[in-house]
Amino acid sequence: MCRDYLRPALLIFASIAIGVVGWSGHVLLLPVALGFPVLWSIARTRSVAALVSAGYFLAASRGLPQGVAAFYSSDIWPGLLLWLGASMSFVAVHSALWTKNSGARPRRYLLAAVIMSVPPFGITGWAHPVTAAGVLFPGWGWWGVGFMTAGLASLVTRIWPAVAIAVAGLWLWSAAIWTDTKLPEGWRGVDLELGASLGREAGLHRHRDIIATVRNAASDGARFVVLPETALGFWTPTVARLWTSASGDTDVTVIAGATVLDATGYDNVLVSIDRNGGSILYRERMPVPGSMWQPGRFLFGESGGARADFFANPVVAIGASRAAPVICYEELIVWPVLQSMLHDPDFIIAVGNGWWTEGTSIVAIQRAAATAWAKLFAKPLVIAFNT
Structure with missing residues (x-):
């Protein structure tokens, strides 16, 4: 019984940590967000997948309640309501498309990723893991978007450990050669x-x-x-x-x-x-x-x-x-x-x-x-x- 609760709890805490670190504001930490699709895929029930999604999104957007309170010069409750409301679309999409069928999982996750990229759900599509493509594939343009899409699909399959090792290698290589963006001349x-x-x-x-x-x-x-x-x-x-x-x-x-x-x-x-x-x-x-x-x-x-x-x-x-x-x-x-x-x-x-x-x-x-x-x-x- 204890193990039945321990695994979901660990997944939820891990999703929160990934949201906090990946979306800390340091560009080279964006690839940490790629841990979210892994956690989503290894959840054993739809309810756990929903809680993992909520933990990641709420942690990634954690500054919203305080920011809204400052914007409206009010207490924190309006910000909390907006924070929770905005997370509903992210959680609804990822929980609805979660499946026990491992063969269908890559297609389901990619569909969720696309839905959260464009209106109407994309209106609150913050913390999207595809943003990390700029760190892993600098200068690759649309090829980088394509490889990132393939990587996201692979991270929700049984070969995710091998994919994660490849991603880590790309991440270290990118960090080693990273340079600041340039200004246009003049x-x-x-x-x-x-x-x-x-x-x-x-x-x-x-x-x-x-x-x-x-x-x-x-x-x-x-x-x-x-x-x-x-x-x-x-x-x-x-x-x-x-x-x-x-x-x-x-x-x-x-x-x-x-x-x-x-x-x-x-x-x-x-x-x-x-x-x-x-x-x-x-x-x-x-x-x-x-x-x-x-x-x-x-x-x-x-x-x-x-x-x-x-x-x-x-x-x-x-x-x-x-x-x-x-x-x-x-x-x-x-x-x-x-x-x-x-x-x-x-x-x-x-x-x-x-x-x-x-x-x-x-x-x-x-x-x-x-x-x-x-x-x-x-x-x-x-x-x-x-x-």
């Missing part, structure tokens, strides 16, 4: 430490301070400067004129986060500004569910919330180059980056405003995920975050 990402005031304090003094920061970056030779999500606050004609005027005596192009508001809601965007004016460059495909994207409002005839463009504008043209932008939440899920890579952009732009994540590993995880995707496809990476 580009610079600017991190800010303005906390919750960024995007909310929109006075002239704040804009002038940020303009001065851009000028400092330009003085170092940058021709394109990237600022974090919502750096400009609301994008209005007045703000556009101010920044265009400030760009009048330089050759710098500024790529900055902003918010475009109208009567039905708002768009989280990146704008491009130079001496000739400013324009909307990119509209976020997947805003944060709950706090930003609120589809339930439309069911009750209400307006408001951020719009989700899902599969729109995967790449954007900036000068003679093509970039793949991802904003904040898009760095935690799978399809935005992979959709962009289908168009073979020249580089990736990853921005965020993570002031509300203080004390958690969320921003570090976003940076690690963006780095992993850039390494997988051998793309230069520009990162700009506010904390």
Whole structure:
């Protein structure tokens, strides 16, 4: 009887440890997440598979309750509810597709992996093990995605120990030759430490301070400067004129986060500004569910919330180059980056405003995920975050 409970308990504790370590925010630890499909496959019952899935997902997204409490300036209960609610789709998919039939298990797991990569379930498809492809197969591009897919399928078969040894070898080899991602020539990402005031304090003094920061970056030779999500606050004609005027005596192009508001809601965007004016460059495909994207409002005839463009504008043209932008939440899920890579952009732009994540590993995880995707496809990476 004791052994009947010991094995499931060990699997659950192991899944929690894998979620904590694999998603600690260190890019080279992402392959630890590949332990999850192994634990899922050796669970002997559907209920244990569900508990293993819950342990992994809740541990990987452990920063969410504290972050939500900070975002809403409330107690931790709303964050706990969102945390548990978001885990339901991950657990439901993996428990529904679990099977005792070892022959069918690889197909079932791959189906679960695909379902958690694309909408609607992919909207909360955080902590996806496929993200580790950038560590195991740097520079392999779509071949790396293919080999990672084959590896995930093999890890849920009886030969998983041999596959795990091969993965460990690739991991050690990659760690030994690992180099940081490169910036595109002439580009610079600017991190800010303005906390919750960024995007909310929109006075002239704040804009002038940020303009001065851009000028400092330009003085170092940058021709394109990237600022974090919502750096400009609301994008209005007045703000556009101010920044265009400030760009009048330089050759710098500024790529900055902003918010475009109208009567039905708002768009989280990146704008491009130079001496000739400013324009909307990119509209976020997947805003944060709950706090930003609120589809339930439309069911009750209400307006408001951020719009989700899902599969729109995967790449954007900036000068003679093509970039793949991802904003904040898009760095935690799978399809935005992979959709962009289908168009073979020249580089990736990853921005965020993570002031509300203080004390958690969320921003570090976003940076690690963006780095992993850039390494997988051998793309230069520009990162700009506010904390």
